[in-house]
Amino acid sequence: MLGFPANDFGGQEPGSNAVIKDFCESTYQVDFPLFAKVGVSAANANPLHEGLAKATGERPRWNFHKYLIDRSGMRALSFPSQVDPESKELVQAIEAMLTAKSGNHKLTQAGQ
Secondary structure, three states: OOOOOOOOOOOOOOOOHHHHHHHHHHHOOOOEEOOOOOOOOOOOHHHHHHHHHHOOOOOOOOOOEEEEOOOOOOOEEEOOOOOOOOOOOHHHHHHHHHHOOOOOOOOOOOOO
């Protein structure tokens, strides 16, 4: 799990990286790596999020958008903000990717 704070949605992340890290740790008990604040929307997406948007056909529309990438880095799924990290849908997708055989296949959209 990796976190990429962004101030692209209603200016909800105006603080410094240190302020954002402290807020996420104290409010959401985040214990995974948080990167420096980046752009994720179409207008200013960083290269990683641009690639994920192209691969899945979905861009983040609000905070807490999730991308799931398989262990080979070749398949990605997209989950909008409304999908809880512990939802059955997301947990099943994680489990399926963990049990799938690693192989040489192209990055695909969810459901392909």
